[in-house]
Amino acid sequence: MxxxxxxxxxxxxxxxxxxxxxxxxxxxxxxxxxxxxxxxxxxxxxxxxxxxxxxxxxxxxxxxxxxxxxxxxxxxxxxxxxxxxxxxxxxxxxxxxxxxxxxxxxxxxxxxxxxxxxxxxxxxxxxxxxxxxxxxxxxxxxxxxxxxxxxxxISGRLKFAAFIPDFELKTEEARAALPEQVKHKDAVFNLSRTALMTASLFSGRLDNLRIAVEDKLHQPYRLRLIPGAEEIFTLCDKMGAYACYISGAGPTLMAMVNVTDISFKTRAEKALAELPQKFRLEMLDCxxxxxxxxxxxxxx
Missing domain, CATH: 3.30.230.10 (Ribosomal Protein S5; domain 2)
Structure with a gap:
């Protein structure tokens, strides 16, 4: 065995x-x-x-x-x-x-x-x-x-807050929502932020993450498939998360949080209870x- x-x-x-x-x-x-x-x-x-x-x-x-x-x-x-x-x-x-x-x-x-x-x-x-x-x-x-x-x-100062909804989203459906072509300026937008994301996670320049997480290739099209996603993004921003993004094809949403923010989970779960769409929260390390x-x- x-x-x-x-x-x-x-x-x-x-x-x-x-x-x-x-x-x-x-x-x-x-x-x-x-x-x-x-x-x-x-x-x-x-x-x-x-x-x-x-x-x-x-x-x-x-x-x-x-x-x-x-x-x-x-x-x-x-x-x-x-x-x-x-x-x-x-x-x-x-x-x-x-x-x-x-x-x-x-x-x-x-x-x-x-x-x-x-x-x-x-x-x-x-x-x-x-x-x-x-x-x-x-x-x-x-x-x-x-x-x-x-x-x-990656920097040991990060934890990952996974907001996992009570519904599924198949990868095929999430990929079908994407356009077949993108603008040149949008490709450049993503290339620069992908490079910044990798370097920032490795070096610990966590102040860069808010800009590095930005995307124009997939998230704008997939957000509409995830009820409650925009509310979670806003919630994470107000609670001081470094960044929030769609994990993979979704529908889980992931926030990057400082390990010293020990009250994040409690505060987030309290706010989640007020949302019509149900999410459970898992705090995860790399x-x-x-x-x-x-x-x-x-x-x-």
């Missing part, structure tokens, strides 16, 4: 569409071993596919086939702490779990860079899967099935380790 632990991820971070992402200390855990058929269960009661359409199983079988070995079946037990279709990398977590688990069961024929490349190819973009594997803040580009990335640690895989006993 092997155990895989995969962190949640927050992609885009405002202007870094499909390129910036960071890992967060909120984890899915998966126990896996070969068996004669498909046995899939959850430890937390989450409703997941129990057959060949399960994303973890599909990904693991893909790697087995790539390595030329048949896969009769797998025992998979899932602990799902990352909320599904909320913009926190739940699908990436499944893909990463399937690849890392299958790779260990096969005797580790693939290196970590190989896994990073395959995960991004399977998902179609590297902004969630790369930090899920490597941890920290990553800037990543997928070019001809290869990921070119840089991982850096995960610097990324996904892990180890031999273990039975599923916990």
């Amino acid at each position: 092997i155990k895989i632990q995969i962190p949640a991820t927050s992609a885009n971070i405002g202007p870094g569409f499909d390129s910036l992402g960071l890992a967060l200390r909120l984890y899915n855990r998966v126990w896996m071993e070969e068996c004669g058929d498909i046995q899939i269960s959850t430890t937390d009661g989450t409703d997941v596919p129990h057959g060949e359409d399960n994303l973890i199983f599909k990904t693991a079988r893909f790697l087995y086939e790539l390595c030329g070995k048949p896969l009769p079946g797998l025992y998979i037990s899932q602990e799902n702490n990352i909320p599904m279709t909320r913009g926190l990398g739940s699908s990436s977590a499944c893909i990463v779990a399937g690849l890392l688990g299958a790779n260990m069961l096969l005797g580790e024929p693939l290196s970590k860079p190989d896994i990073v490349n395959l995960a991004a190819v399977l998902e179609g973009h590297p902004d969630n899967s790369t930090p899920a594997i490597l941890g920290g803040l990553t800037t990543a580009v997928l070019q001809e099935n290869r990921v070119y990335s840089v991982k850096v640690p 995960d610097e380790t990324g996904a892990t895989v180890e031999l273990c006993g039975q599923a916990e």
